[in-house]
Amino acid sequence: MTNTPKNKKQSEIIKNAKLDTIAAIATASGIGGVGVIRVSGPRATEIAEKILGLCPAPRLAHFAKFKYQNQIIDEGLALFFPNPNSFTGEDVLELQGHGGPVVLNMLLNAVISSGARLAEPGEFSKRAFLNGKMDLTQAEAVADLINAHSEQAAAGALRSLQGEFKNKINKVVSLLINVRKFVEAAIDFPEEEIDFLSDKNLAIQLEQLNDEINNLEKQAQQGAILRQGIHVVIAGSPNAGKSSLLNALSERDSAIVTEIAGTTRDVLREQINLNGVPLHLVDTAGLRETDDLIEKEGIKRAHHEIQRADLVLFVVDASVVIPAKAGIHPDHEKMDPRENGDPSFSVPVLNVFNKIDLINEKEKIEKNSVYLSVKENRGIDLLKQYLLDFIGWNKTSEDVFVARTRHVNAIKEARELIVKGIAQFKQNGAGEMLAEDLRLAQNALNSITGEFTSDDLLGKIFAEFCIGK
Numbered sequence: 001m002t003n004t005p006k007n008k009k010q011s012e013i014i015k016n017a018k019l020d021t022i023a024a025i026a027t028a029s030g031i032g033g034v035g036v037i038r039v040s041g042p043r044a045t046e047i048a049e050k051i052l053g054l055c056p057a058p059r060l061a062h063f064a065k066f067k068y069q070n071q072i073i074d075e076g077l078a079l080f081f082p083n084p085n086s087f088t089g090e091d092v093l094e095l096q097g098h099g100g101p102v103v104l105n106m107l108l109n110a111v112i113s114s115g116a117r118l119a120e121p122g123e124f125s126k127r128a129f130l131n132g133k134m135d136l137t138q139a140e141a142v143a144d145l146i147n148a149h150s151e152q153a154a155a156g157a158l159r160s161l162q163g164e165f166k167n168k169i170n171k172v173v174s175l176l177i178n179v180r181k182f183v184e185a186a187i188d189f190p191e192e193e194i195d196f197l198s199d200k201n202l203a204i205q206l207e208q209l210n211d212e213i214n215n216l217e218k219q220a221q222q223g224a225i226l227r228q229g230i231h232v233v234i235a236g237s238p239n240a241g242k243s244s245l246l247n248a249l250s251e252r253d254s255a256i257v258t259e260i261a262g263t264t265r266d267v268l269r270e271q272i273n274l275n276g277v278p279l280h281l282v283d284t285a286g287l288r289e290t291d292d293l294i295e296k297e298g299i300k301r302a303h304h305e306i307q308r309a310d311l312v313l314f315v316v317d318a319s320v321v322i323p324a325k326a327g328i329h330p331d332h333e334k335m336d337p338r339e340n341g342d343p344s345f346s347v348p349v350l351n352v353f354n355k356i357d358l359i360n361e362k363e364k365i366e367k368n369s370v371y372l373s374v375k376e377n378r379g380i381d382l383l384k385q386y387l388l389d390f391i392g393w394n395k396t397s398e399d400v401f402v403a404r405t406r407h408v409n410a411i412k413e414a415r416e417l418i419v420k421g422i423a424q425f426k427q428n429g430a431g432e433m434l435a436e437d438l439r440l441a442q443n444a445l446n447s448i449t450g451e452f453t454s455d456d457l458l459g460k461i462f463a464e465f466c467i468g469k
Helices: 008-017 044-052 101-113 123-130 136-147 151-161 164-188 200-228 242-250 293-307 330-335 380-391 405-428 431-449 455-462
Strands: 022-025 032-040 062-068 071-081 092-099 230-236 268-274 277-283 311-317 349-354 364-366 369-371
Touching (some): 022 101, 044 071, 044 101, 062 101, 071 101, 123 136, 123 455, 151 200, 164 405, 164 431, 200 405, 242 311, 242 349, 311 380, 364 380, 405 431
Parallel strands (some): 230 311, 349 369
Antiparallel strands (some): 022 032, 032 092, 071 092, 268 277, 364 369
16 A cells, blocks of 8 residues: 655655656666666656667566667666556666676666666655655665665564554554544533543553553664664773784684784774674774874874774773782773863773683673683673673564664654653643644654655655665
């Protein structure tokens, strides 16, 4: 079942969009066996006739030579999907030829010369949204499915694409509408003498609404974690085992490891999947005083990465820092990012005491510290569990859908409005204020699916897509 345009403004956008026909290479850049040109718009049939000599029968693969001005460019399969039964809801033509970049660009130029223009990033998905083929959560899920870095993230994106996220939002919106109808009817028809405070049905609906919005927020937060992960910076003094820790977490030799202090001079990045959650790891140069210009630049970059991290793993040599439980070594304290004299520093820091094998210490987690040995692979699992706990990853089922920061923020805004409205209603019997807060909460939720949104938001969302989508 398709959606319909949401408002007059959206209908105007659709009308303007239909004035032209767009085209783009829909397959990844580079050399491949097959390359696809996608065309969408009112001139798709005309372009098909120019390139193929005919318009293929709907939804049937047609083998043909691709020509422009009587010159053969390539040959392959052509597919035609007439409106409204296509991805965009418009006439769509797909030309599937060979995947070389030269021949694909020649074919794209021929299509553009035949009456199309180059599509903007995400414009195919944007037209699908504007034509009611999908809502915004589903459109964004298209990009998330393409960019998924783990099987779990791909499965979550697919659930959103299939409408799971949208259905959960619509369920809360439906509850909101039912409460709003009751409250606003009581305000508009005071002669009916509906008693807000004593009506048990209203109290039950408000409690159910509050529970549902809380559950939705928790699920969206998990979905955002699944999609985005966190940015973790490995920092510390030279030769503490930072690069070895990066290799242990990534389970491959990403960084060069030697006994020579200061081996790492630049920033090294790795992305790993921790139980399906993306973890963006950054290994940095050892923090110390030095006169080496190259090492100084590396340390400068390390501090820059530390400032923008979600979490810093501050690695120290346990055999130096805590011999005979002597406490924090002065060098460790001097290089600790929390002690660098910057009052604005607020990034969480986890102490990672490495090389516990040298002092016969057991692997453990205490407060904001983890004790481990990368060399003996002891305590690594404790660190991984700490990272999952820090993120707030609490996946207990297989129904997690992907979500974005804007989704979480909108749901949070809706929840806060609902909580505020309920509190004012309970304290003061303020039906008018409850009704207004519920209206604003509904708008916040509708902005997620696109029922209530702005052109600026649409532009930002679809600008993140690849051009062929």
